[in-house]
Each structure stands twice: as C-alpha cells, then as structure tokens.
Amino acid sequence: MPEAAEVFAAAQRLAGKIHRTPLLSSRAINAATGAEIFFKCEHLQKVGAFKARGAANAVQLLPGGTQRVATHSSGNHGAALAWAAAERGLACTVVMPENAPQAKQEAVAAYGADIVLCAPTLAAREETLAQVVARTGAHEVPPFDDRRIIAGQGTVAQEALGQCREQGFDPDLLVTPVGGGGLLAGCGLAMSALAPDVKVLGAEPAGADDAQRSFRSGQRVTEQVADTIADGLRTTLGERNFTLIRRTVNDVVTVEEDEIVSAMKLLWTRTKQLVEPSAAVSLAAVLAHPARFKGKRVVLVLTGGNMDLSSVSDLLG
C-alpha cells in the first residue's frame, strides 16, 4: 500500500516533466453554486489529463533494463503511458477495446505506441494484454491499482493545496471524480498527511456507482454494468484504491446524467474550458448537493479534456 511519502517523492520526481496546472475560478459559477470554487485544471496537463502524472511516475520507477511498457486502456491512461514511455525512449504497447473513442486511439498512436485492438470486455483486454506481455517481455503498468500510479495522481492534491496556500487559505473540501480510484486514493492519501482538516470527496455517476456502494458497505463491488456518458468513470475500484479510499476519504457522492451534462455545459460556456464529461462530474456533485458546499471553499479537479467532439455534439443543442 503506498504511503504519503511516495506522493511527495513523486512530486519531486515529476517537477519540470509535467505542467503545474492553473487553479481557475469563475465568478458566474461561484454565484450559481453559492460556493467559492477553485478548478484544478488537469485538462491542461500533458496529454490533456491528470493521467500523465501517474504514468510519468511509474515509468521513472521501472525496474532496470525495462525496454517496453504495456497496458490496457480505453482512454487517457493509454495516451499518458505512451507519452511517458516516449519521453524516456521506451517502447510501449496499448491494448485498446475496438470501441475506444477515435480521439483517444489517435492520441496513443501519435505518441508512437503500438496499439493492439481487442473486444470491448475486461476479460478480452486482460487476456490480450497477457499475450502482449508474454510475447514482448513488456513491463505492465496498470491504470490505477498500482502504488506508483496512485502516488503520481496524488500529486494533484499536493499541488492544489500549495496553490491555495499561496493565496493564503486552506480549502474546506477537495472533490475528484472516481472511476478506478487512482486519483481519489492518491488525493486522499496526500491530503490526510498534509492537511487532515480538508475533506476529500469522490464524485461518480449514479450509473456507475460502485465506489459509493463499496465505500458505504465496506465491501468492494467488483462488477457493474456502467451506464454513463462519463467514459472515464465506468471502471470499478481497484483493491489498493478501495483500501486507501476507505481510510482517507470522507464520502462518495453520486450525480445523475443530466447533472453531468449541465455541469459540462456550464464549464464550457462560463469558463471556456473544453473539459470531457468525466471531468464535469466534480462540478455536477456541487450542483446536485448544494447544501454540502454552500459557503465553502472547494477545489474541484477537472480531470481531462479529451473526447471525440462529434460524440458530444448532440448534447449541445
């Protein structure tokens, strides 16, 4: 299980290799929510998602002699690993389901990784990845259930807290979307060490609410039929992630699909930031549960900005 010190080590290791993304605020969104909101802009991170942090951290901690890394991913982790590998001169293979968004396939290819397509099931992805590893000797870098990845993603909270403190305050709350739980677990871990009074919340679609059910029951839910536009949040919690989240996170809240779309449109029109649906889930949580946030200083992590524009065009009317 990763320790908070691994987050701090990751932050040092990543300095200069990733962006220190801005904290952004919007008077209109503050007025609409009655809260004082600070958006941590990870859609402006390398590869357009916080996933660059974990991938870059993992790639720098590889066993000596590693020449190729591999993973399976339908989205940003694949692009992030492809980027991080290329930066270190390593080869990379990404197993992707055939239905992965075109934009995300193109991103992986643009960073020079090999893509192996497979059927869109977890079983097919794992089996195909096992074959790749057997054939090529690649070192596997999992998307979230990995201490190097969790530590890397936790640098989001450390960095955001530092930016708040530069402005003279500690936030009351930090909210991240939760899919596999790498970001949430890492942020919970970092914040519990650095500022234990800051509440850390996870936010997830009601149509993929395994994290809330796991958190509240104490039993990790490992299967779900996800039904949500937030394509980055369809996975279930990893094992390490679940343990850390139970230990360091205050609650997991859910939001409806229409709330995700409203939050995304609000972000697009008011902040002019083109965030992907999964990233809008943290603001959706504030809109859906206003009493929990009213009058509070809240950091919301905008996790990424990668999507097929055509796939969301029918939401824009």
Add this chain to the structure above:
Amino acid sequence: MPEAAEVFAAAQRLAGKIHRTPLLSSRAINAATGAEIFFKCEHLQKVGAFKARGAANAVQLLPGGTQRVATHSSGNHGAALAWAAAERGLACTVVMPENAPQAKQEAVAAYGADIVLCAPTLAAREETLAQVVARTGAHEVPPFDDRRIIAGQGTVAQEALGQCREQGFDPDLLVTPVGGGGLLAGCGLAMSALAPDVKVLGAEPAGADDAQRSFRSGQRVTEQVADTIADGLRTTLGERNFTLIRRTVNDVVTVEEDEIVSAMKLLWTRTKQLVEPSAAVSLAAVLAHPARFKGKRVVLVLTGGNMDLSSVSDLLG
C-alpha cells in the same frame, strides 16, 4: 483620431476592472506551424471577449450626467457595454438584430440591459438606435469607430507585449482578427509606439475581405455581402479604424472558411480552449500562410469565446 497615449491611459484606467488575460502556448500547435505561438486569451476576459476593454474605457469617459448608454450590436460589444454600464450603475439599451445568436441575447439580458430587437440590416439597426437615443437621451457608444473604444482595445497589444517582455523577448508579429477594426487599429497604434519593430497583421475571412481590399487599394470599402462563419467579422471597417490601420498595420491577410474551422478544431482539441469562430481566424492565418510565420515568435489574439454551442455542433464531426 486617437493617439497612442490614449491607449496607455486606458490601460491605467482599466487596471483592476478587467482581467490581465494569460498568454498560452501549445507544443503541439508550435510543432504543427513551425512557429512559436503565444495565444493572448481574451476569451477569458470579462464577458468572454476583448470587447470588455473598449466598453469599460468608454463608459469611464462618458460626459458628466450620463444616465444611460446605448448601442447596436449582434454580439460581444452589446454584452460588453451592458456589463460595463452595470458596473457603473448606468442603464443600457442594446439594439440587436432578430437573428443575433441566442447566447449573445441572453448575455446582454443577464447584465440587466434592455434589448430592442430589429430587422437584421445595418439600416434598421441604425434607425432603431436613433429612435432609442431620441426617446431616452442615451449616450451612444459605437462598437468600433470611436476613439475611446479603439484606445481600450489597444490595451490588448500593450498587455501582451508586456507579458512577452517579462519572458525576455519581443515578438516578431502580432495578429488580430479584423471586423470593424477597433482591435486591429488599437493594437497597431499601441505597437507602433511601444515596439515599432513588431509587425502587426490583420486576419479576416475571404468571405468578408473588405479590410484587405481597403488596405491594399487605399480606398475604404463600405459595403460587402459577408459570407462567413466568423460572425464577429462581418462588419466593414470604420473610418477612424481604416486611417489608423493604414498608418500602423503591416498587412491584412485572408483565410478560407475551411481554414477557420480547422484552426478552431485545433484550438479546441489541443489547447482545450473553447474559442468562437472569429477568434480562430488569427491561427487560421498562420496555417494558411505558413511561410510568413515559420521560425517566428507570434502573438495571436484569441478574441472571444461566446457562441451558441448548437450552431457549431455540425462542424464537430
């Protein structure tokens, strides 16, 4: 005719009332263009457009006793004047053509201004505005052919130059989109005084190329049938604007519609900034005329980020 000193005075007058918008760069776009590009992010300005600068400057320079301002606008100037008037506790009327984008009508209304709709012709707009002025005694604030407006918009160039100098360089070129010419004339005026070696270029759609024809012939074109997605650039050059542009601007280049759409998509996907079509015209100029920009340091003004999302959804495929 405004003097450069009026730009500098406007900058002092506006300090603290408007945003000092960031300069943003993108490694991917630098690689795609072979230039070193610095986007001046006026879509992150108050009201989502540089127009806030001129409007705020004009409203602070009103004759004593003014209680109401008025203008005609299909777009950002109307919202900017409504905002600037509200900030000073003044009433405001905006004459808008019936076909003005819904998002822009809503923005004007949200700032508390009265809207008077009219037929979508320049004659109807001017006649309706004259009636409003006669009936209410409002002070008219024109959208671009006004020395207070030109001086306010010129603060974009002054501010961007200052930001470049903080980073230790002067740019080779500054490019702004050109419609009525308030921004281009103001930027030309400012730059010719502050850094005469920096070339200032206007960029406009080939489907609304009055500025290029005016610039190259020396005769101001006052009528055109504009055909372009860039709704902010359909107007013809104002008289003061034309005179200043001839005096301080190096050239006006045109771009095709497909180049505007490509530039907008590149901005959306690579920088995650939701800019409106008119704002993409400056990057389109670099894509359309690569030899003029290769190896150069170029400031491109992103002029605004306001649009009906539904109206561009058919471009996203």
